[in-house]
Amino acid sequence: QPDPAQGPSPAPDPYGPPAPGQQPYGQQPYGQQSYGQPYGPPYPTWGQGYSPYARPSSVNGLAVASLVLGVLCCFPAVGLVLGVIALAQIRKKGQSGKGLAIAGSILSSLGLALWVTALATGGFSDAWEGFKKGATEGAAFSVVKGQCFDAPGESLGGLTYDVEQVPCTGEHDGEVFGEFRMTGGAFPGDAAVSDAADEKCQPLQDAYAMDSWALPEDVDVYYFGPTRQSWRLGDREVTCIFGNTDEHATLTGSLRADESTLDTYQITLLKSLNALDAVLWEEPEDYPEDDLPGYRDWSRDVHDSLDEQIGALRAPSWPDRADKQVEALVKDMEEARDEWAKAVAAAEDDDVDSFYIHYDKGYDYVDGPSTVTARKALGLATKRPSYDEEGDDGSGEPSSGELNV
Known part of the structure; x- marks a missing residue:
């Protein structure tokens, strides 16, 4: 201990050598270590916990749904209702997406007005008929009387999804001479379609090629008929066709000899x-x-x-x-x-x-x-x-x- 008569001992320099009788900092005996803060006050904390940034507000999901339905114009009434609900939720919860909700409500209102106008003027029924026709044509292609065409694979047998129309003056796989429609609810089966073609294509052939003597010997009658899948979409048409008996051969020139070509x-x-x-x-x-x-x-x-x-x-x-x-x-x-x-x-x-x-x-x-x-x-x-x-x-x-x- 320093001599009291000599007065208090000077404070040790924290950056100089330790005073006589003191241990260097960090080397005190166990149990006598200092837990002070020799490096100054603690660092200040952020006002929002440990995150240095503010979290953004979420986008209202109903606002997004309202905009999507308004653009698609498929369910305009639903889109309008969702837009109104979304605006109320945004005000209450402080969410974002107000612009989306407003845009969806406006587009849905316009779509709803168009639907009401279409129903009042009968335009909806016309559009529906056009849709059904388009669906049918998409399921089963259509060829008409007098057309000539080439079939995929150069064969008139099997399942065909499409044909290429070509001039009758040149070589072709088939020539359409007539068509008729079948009736009924359920698909009658492939055999019934074939029987109907055998029965009804013959008189159509006589009307299209009145001079039967002019038909080449290698010409036979084929047909395009509905499948089970196309029948479900409203396809009922059977198309009667002239084709060559040899699947690798073709026809040349039109076989038409009816009232449009004869005197x-x-x-x-x-x-x-x-x-x-x-x-x-x-x-x-x-x-x-x-x-x-x-x-x-x-x-x-x-x-x-x-x-x-x-x-x-x-x-x-x-x-x-x-x-x-x-x-x-x-x-x-x-x-x-x-x-x-x-x-x-x-x-x-x-x-x-x-x-x-x-x-x-x-x-x-x-x-x-x-x-x-x-x-x-x-x-x-x-x-x-x-x-x-x-x-x-x-x-x-x-x-x-x-x-x-």
Whole structure:
């Protein structure tokens, strides 16, 4: 201890050597360490805890939703309600997004006004019909009568989603000759669609290609029909198409021969010949000896059709180039009409042998020389179609009326 007589000892220099009898700072014995603050007062703290920055306020979610619905204009009433609620929440909670809520409310109000106007004027129903039409066309492409096209993969078989329209004057995979619509609620199945096409495409073919002799032998009938998926969207259309029997071959030139491409005299002759062919195609499937009453009724129909077509061909005044040729055809038809009358009488008498005799004579005029000369005089095709083996007697002339095209 310093001598009291010498007065107080000077304060030690904190930066100089320690005074006699003192330990250097930081080296005091255990239990005698100083816990003071030799480096001055503590650092000041921030006013908001440990974060040196102020936290931003959150954006109101309803304001964002209101703006989205206002832009999309899909649910304008909902967007307007959300915008009003968002403004109230922003004022109460101090959130941001006031501009979003105002913009969403304005856009939703405009959208709601448009919807009300559309409903009042009927514009909504027109738009809905347009939407359904667009959905249908998106599910099943549409081709119309008279168009020619190329199919993907150069094949008319299988599932097709789209085709490329091309001019009929050049090579193409198919030519549309007609279409019809199916009815019903549930999809009837692929077999039902095929049966409907077989039934209804044939008369459409006769109307589009009236001169069946002009159809190439390698041409067959195909169709586009609805699928189960497109049916659900309202697709009911079946499209009838000409295509080549060889999937690797194409067609060239249009096969159209109807009232838009033929003259009056050609149309008159073809209508008469085609009407009679339609009756001949109704021949019973069994043999006459197995179904003589059926053949009797059918023979009467053939007789009546001949009588009607004879009158149709005698009515007009034919041009000089075809007058004699058509007259010769009419005479052959009159003779055939007499043979079919005798066939009816034989069937009524249950005389099968006599029926066969008049049946064969009645068929002699069909596609005979007078038909060829009349066609040639009017500028129609003159090459007879080929018949199947059952209907071909080896002479190239038909004997049963069954025609493969």
